Amino acid sequence: MGPVQTCLFVTFLSEHLHNVYKTNNFLSRICRQLNGLFAGLLKTKDFGTTASHISFPAIWKLWDQSLHRLPGHLSVVAQSNSIFTKPEMFDKKVELDLNVPHPRVRGMTLLNRDAFKRNVVVPAIKVNKDITNKLVKSLKEVMIKRPGLKRVIEDPEDEGRRFILLDPHKMSADGSLGQPEKEILKSFNVSPKIISYNMELTYDHFKAEEILQAVLPEGQEVTTAFSRVGHIAHLNLRDHQLPYKHLIGQVIIDKNNGITCAVNKINTIESAYRNFQMEVLAGDESNMTTKVKENYLSYEFDFSKVYWNPRLSTEHARIVNLLKSDDVLFDVFAGVGPFAIPAAKKNCIVFANDLNPESYKWLQRNCKLNKVDTKVQVFNMDGREFMKGPMKEELIKQLSLKERKSSLHIVMNLPAMAIDFLDVFQDLLDGEPSSTELPIVHCHCFSKHENPAQDVQQRAEACLGTSLEGLCSVELVRNVAPNKDMMCISFCLPAEVLYKPPSSLAGVDNTQQPESKRLRLTEDTLDEKVNPVL
Numbered sequence: 001m002g003p004v005q006t007c008l009f010v011t012f013l014s015e016h017l018h019n020v021y022k023t024n025n026f027l028s029r030i031c032r033q034l035n036g037l038f039a040g041l042l043k044t045k046d047f048g049t050t051a052s053h054i055s056f057p058a059i060w061k062l063w064d065q066s067l068h069r070l071p072g073h074l075s076v077v078a079q080s081n082s083i084f085t086k087p088e089m090f091d092k093k094v095e096l097d098l099n100v101p102h103p104r105v106r107g108m109t110l111l112n113r114d115a116f117k118r119n120v121v122v123p124a125i126k127v128n129k130d131i132t133n134k135l136v137k138s139l140k141e142v143m144i145k146r147p148g149l150k151r152v153i154e155d156p157e158d159e160g161r162r163f164i165l166l167d168p169h170k171m172s173a174d175g176s177l178g179q180p181e182k183e184i185l186k187s188f189n190v191s192p193k194i195i196s197y198n199m200e201l202t203y204d205h206f207k208a209e210e211i212l213q214a215v216l217p218e219g220q221e222v223t224t225a226f227s228r229v230g231h232i233a234h235l236n237l238r239d240h241q242l243p244y245k246h247l248i249g250q251v252i253i254d255k256n257n258g259i260t261c262a263v264n265k266i267n268t269i270e271s272a273y274r275n276f277q278m279e280v281l282a283g284d285e286s287n288m289t290t291k292v293k294e295n296y297l298s299y300e301f302d303f304s305k306v307y308w309n310p311r312l313s314t315e316h317a318r319i320v321n322l323l324k325s326d327d328v329l330f331d332v333f334a335g336v337g338p339f340a341i342p343a344a345k346k347n348c349i350v351f352a353n354d355l356n357p358e359s360y361k362w363l364q365r366n367c368k369l370n371k372v373d374t375k376v377q378v379f380n381m382d383g384r385e386f387m388k389g390p391m392k393e394e395l396i397k398q399l400s401l402k403e404r405k406s407s408l409h410i411v412m413n414l415p416a417m418a419i420d421f422l423d424v425f426q427d428l429l430d431g432e433p434s435s436t437e438l439p440i441v442h443c444h445c446f447s448k449h450e451n452p453a454q455d456v457q458q459r460a461e462a463c464l465g466t467s468l469e470g471l472c473s474v475e476l477v478r479n480v481a482p483n484k485d486m487m488c489i490s491f492c493l494p495a496e497v498l499y500k501p502p503s504s505l506a507g508v509d510n511t512q513q514p515e516s517k518r519l520r521l522t523e524d525t526l527d528e529k530v531n532p533v534l
């Protein structure tokens, strides 16, 4: 240990003992005097490698090790951004990590940004101003990295010099720079002498996750994940996070550029229109109208009134990719248009419907915004009525065309309920089945089954009254919750489902029908017997 380190060590030890012997006047006075004497000696700027080549972090670690055996622990209290250190006793655990805010923030529910401030000592080198840029490039791997932290600091006492701040974790075991960095410094003719630089880390220098980890009870899961919807951050907080919800919302706003409002999903309320119920946690709650881009198209809507999920962008693109120019798309639960609008952009003829008047309003607006309003017919009806009305009418027209090249697609994205709408297809049309390709249905639904594809297929079959074995494909759209998947079943509507059987006329022999249809007729007949009003 060199003379400077010895001074530091004695200063620090005497301070500690002074605290320990507070109740003994004599011992306490001796310690205080020793402390004053050695602290005075320490008022020199450059210390570290001068005498012993052992830099401050190494000594620091040494003290830390020795002091863990004493009742108090080491901490460093320092002046803001100075190179003067004053070791002091602190009744707190040593925080060597630069990513930990001050421990007093634990349990905070109302955000007080000032309370996050913490003084730390970091290693630094002193270099000539004119080579700073080149050195920064070469040393970037070992330089300190913190959000918003200046890593090159002017020397207040020497205009021509700069401090380059280093990451204490990237220093070698004895606290000095590693050999490769020493070589770099040598090539620039710079001394590898390490200086201890005292600085203040503030709220701005910590990441959202570090802030929340410091605030929430130790050991509890912290999440900074959210769905971004324009300027709104959409969170899905767990129960244990709820006491901190407003603070969490504000931290998310502070730490993410462009986010000015944070909302939390409320799971308990089921809405008729399936839009998320939400609570504003922080930020401007008066403006929930936002604008987003998805697959190069723009959508505008009031997020508090309609359904929008940025995690569906891949599914929107997947379905739209199945369509070709001139195809016809019926979007039964269209929302604000993420299937309908890109399909229209592809030159498809689109019939888009939504029951929610707000979705309908924004759907119209988005068609205009993306200049496809002449290609999309928009409806505000219950899905069932839309299927039996405008969709049926257009299907009759399309299926009567002799030389139709285009395909007909029906998208049904209301995963909690859409499968129950499939019965509408039963006997929807009269007459002879068309000789052209029949409509292709893409129906979304949730499954909690261990074999979700089989589950979805069976449920679709039950609603259609026919087997889809070998006639459908089932895609996993996304995993919604640990035990819940969103799936999409696609199939070409079987003619025997879509067309009324001639046998529905009285007296016709049911045994002429395909087996699935016979099954259905038998059930229908049974139903009639049980409930003649149906």
Ligand SMILES: C[S@@+](CC[C@H](N)C(=O)[O-])C[C@H]1O[C@@H](n2cnc3c(N)ncnc32)[C@H](O)[C@@H]1O
Binding pocket: 272, 273, 274, 275, 306, 307, 308, 309, 312, 332, 333, 334, 335, 336, 337, 338, 339, 353, 354, 355, 356, 359, 381, 382, 383, 384, 413, 414, 415
């Ligand atoms: C899950 S969202 C899907 C919206 C859009 N297709 C998308 O991918 O973002 C379901 C939509 O169905 C609408 N909806 C709910 N019940 C409906 C019904 N009975 N008839 C028609 N639309 C309905 C909701 O308003 C909502 O916009």
